[in-house]
Amino acid sequence: MTDASANMPTRFDFIVTPEQAGQRLDRFLADGIGSLSRSRVKSLIEAGQVFCDGAIIREPSETTRAGRQFTLVVPPAAPARPQAEDHALPIIFEDRDLIVLDKPAGLVVHPAPGNETGTLVNALLGHCGDDLEGIGGEKRPGIVHRLDKDTSGLMVVAKTPMAHNALSEAFAARDIDRSYLALAWGLLPSEISYDGAIGRDKRDRKRMTVVTQGGKHALTHVRCLEAFDAAVSLVSCKLATGRTHQIRVHLSQAGHPLLGDPVYLRRIPAASRGLDETARRAALDFPRQALHAARLGFTHPRTKETLLFTSEPPEDFQGLLRTLRGG
Template sequence: MADRLGTLSRSRVKALMEAGHVLRDGAVLRDPADPVRAGLCYEIRVPPAMPATPQAQAIPFTVLYEDSDLIVLDKPAGLVVHPAPGNEDGTLVNALLAHCGDSLTGIGGERRPGIVHRLDKDTSGVMVVAKTEAAHAALSEAFAARDIDRIYLALAWGMMAPSSGSFEGAIGRDKRDRKRMAMVTHGGKQALTHYHTRQSFHGAVSLVECRLATGRTHQIRVHFAAHGHPLLGDPVYLRRIPAAARGLPEPAR
């Protein structure tokens, strides 16, 4: 049924069915496992999208591209993507609700932007956000299939050796500090980060280009810190200024 419609995801069709919004020959059909039968009439009644729980807030951000299906934006550093405990408002979602308004047609029955990937609060960069259910499903599938390249630039302490390479290893919650992630030997999820050194400064700092083959929480920060190259200014994984800082001129230090 979802394949035939094309505009609703399987999970959305299932939710509508379980909520009593799917009819078969006029009778409510609630069992998603019930096979479609030839010769019968099926009707899906999609209720109007409910207002999003987060409130719209006029928070500035730069729009790089926008049409009726999606928006591409430059997320500034310091902006949290999604409301969560400790950041209930003032997020990118609040900003998108204000910017997009009625052009958000509803995702999962709620009038909200479709976040398909995230950036850490203190990371700036390009994000693509869905405005329709169909765009949300297509983008989610593209990210899951790794059809979209994600490239980051970072300043890391020390000289990378080799100058280009890969960091691979499972990432999970740090047992000593649940707010941190860490490379783990048991459990966790496999993560792979490819890097290339673009430039080095005074033998103390490297500008690296990172390409993610996976998308784990804090992946770049964890991988580089675990290999002795924490990122500059990282408030979580940079425990102390490395000895390499002594090689920097005083103004840079």
């Protein structure tokens, strides 16, 4: 994309066919364009960017009639509010539509009060530059899923509206292959599934919890890969849903909080007494939740190719494993 074209509005023209008559205008236009979400088209209609026979149309729910001609004008993407920054990114795969990266622990994904700079979004803006087509009318990367600040591992980020829409729909439909490695206190069964709705903890707004009313359905499949003196388990967690803190909540609720978890590990676990002193100290002193996004698979939005990526845990996680194994 040239600098000149990046600063020009894009015009789309449509004529309603008899088969398309009777649809809501926002749905008709979104289906016709294909690369913009219906909510984005709705906001453009309300902003006066849709015309019919020269007149501005501002009602997204207007019914289409055969033979009517509509023009939708998409303004150029506005500069992103977060500042672009030059930071090295551990990119595993990149093309015109998306980036797959191996996020290090300690990296915040989105700018927020107290973390306005130095985030993944800042780094992506610096890395992509004008390659970003704009999502929601703003030149920004499309974050379709998140990892907590201190969780490491694989993430996919959209660069185009088409990829953002397709990946968001895939995550919503649970059509994503992803699993995590975690170190949890205690001895877990060889295989177990945790099925419990997750909602905000009423007593502590920073925490999530399993709830009996309200909340969102959450299902986590857990497989024990290795056990250390019945004190710590190395587990693989496969997500059937994607809720905030899902693995951390399900395992802590089951009495197996993650090593180092600053939110869900509130006291020294009794299971720690099963480790020798060196391993016990290393496990109790681990400075973050021991959680790593190790596998990520999905269908490429444009090529329809099945992509699968894997990632080994970072050195702090690996070092703890060596200590637990007596190495």
